[in-house]
Amino acid sequence: MKDYGPGTFGELNADDYDALHDPGTTEAAVALLAELAGGGRVLELAIGTGRVALPLAERGLAIEGVEASPEMVAKLRAKPGGESIPVVIGDMADVPVEGSFDFVFLTFNTLFNLTSQDAQLRCFANVAKHLKPGGAFLVEAFVPDVAQFRDHRSLKPVHLDFGSLTLEAAIHDPVTQVIEYQYIRMTPDGTRLTPLPMRYAWPAEIDLMAKLAGLERENRWGGWDRSAFTAKSEMHVSVYRKPRG
Ligand SMILES: C[S@@+](CC[C@H](N)C(=O)[O-])C[C@H]1O[C@@H](n2cnc3c(N)ncnc32)[C@H](O)[C@@H]1O
Structure with missing residues (x-):
């Protein structure tokens, strides 16, 4: 999608991100992430x-972040505790941080915000470089559902209430695995367009990216509650570990 860079999501969404992007899984995600992170x-x-990072920091975790959007980080900084979380502004494909970590994670389908296979591979390779031996990388992502497209196109209402309607329009390119979304929010004040390109990867492709980076899959669940991953799972929470060497 032309003109859409790493910072564009935040430019377009920071103001109403918290109000409009609640996946309803934050509590369960925080519980599992805290357990897997240990004390490292x-x-x-x-x-x-900071949807997930702030409650983790409140639990005493030594958490840091990478984020492409200064607008999103400004929202984090404005919340109680948000000033004290170290954040590097940059592209997560580069993992632009110093030193090594015990636990790295990427929630809410955000791996797919890297819109090429090369960028996703680079992200895995750089995460592996910044993991301590024995450290783990957790990825939460949706399972692609290409059956939702007809002629590689889809249009569906994703939210409606008394005063608003949000439609999701999407065009799918099965060659690049890129889906270009356009969210169309209509209210009495007018219509707002929020574009979002995503490059999906199948769970097996994600495993292969991890393997190429030298990481071994340790777990795959069908949800943050550690439910089994099955043919019906719409998302997965996968944990990859760096061998102790
Ligand atoms: C769906 S939000 C997820 C935010 C947070 N992790 C959560 O779970 O609520 C996606 C985030 O990815 C950031 N982002 C998108 N592309 C990025 C990139 N290439 N590098 C770093 N951050 C990026 C956006 O600015 C946005 O904050």
Whole structure:
């Protein structure tokens, strides 16, 4: 999608991110992430407004972040505790941080915000470089559902209430695995367009990216509650570990 860079998501979404992007899984995610992180040094890629990082910091975790959008980080900084989380502004494909971590994670399908296979591979390779031996990388992502497209196109209402309607329009390119979304929010004040390109990867492709980076898959669940991953799972929470050497 032309003109869409790493910082564009935040430019377009920071103001109403917290109000409009609640996946309803934050509590369960925080519980599992806290357990897996143990007491070590933790890095969240694409930390956003701190939806997950702030409750983890409140639990005493030594958490740091990488984030492409200064607008999203400004929202994080404005919240109680948000000033004290170290955040590097940059592209998560580069993992632009110093030193090594015990636990790195990437939630809410955000791996797919890297819109090429090369960028996703680079992200895995750089995460592996910044993991301590024995450290782990957790990825939460949706399972692609290409059956939702007809002629590689889809249009569906994703939210409606008394005063608003949000439609999701999407065009799918099965060659690049890129889906270009356009969210169309209509209210009495007018219509707002929020574009979002995503490059999906199948769970097996994500495993292969991890393997190429020298990481071994340790777990795959169908949800933050550690439910089994099955043919019906719409998302997965996958944990990859760096061998002790
Ligand atoms: C769906 S939000 C997730 C935010 C947070 N992790 C959460 O779970 O609420 C996606 C985030 O990824 C950030 N982002 C997108 N592309 C990025 C990139 N290439 N490098 C770093 N951050 C990126 C966006 O600015 C946004 O904060």
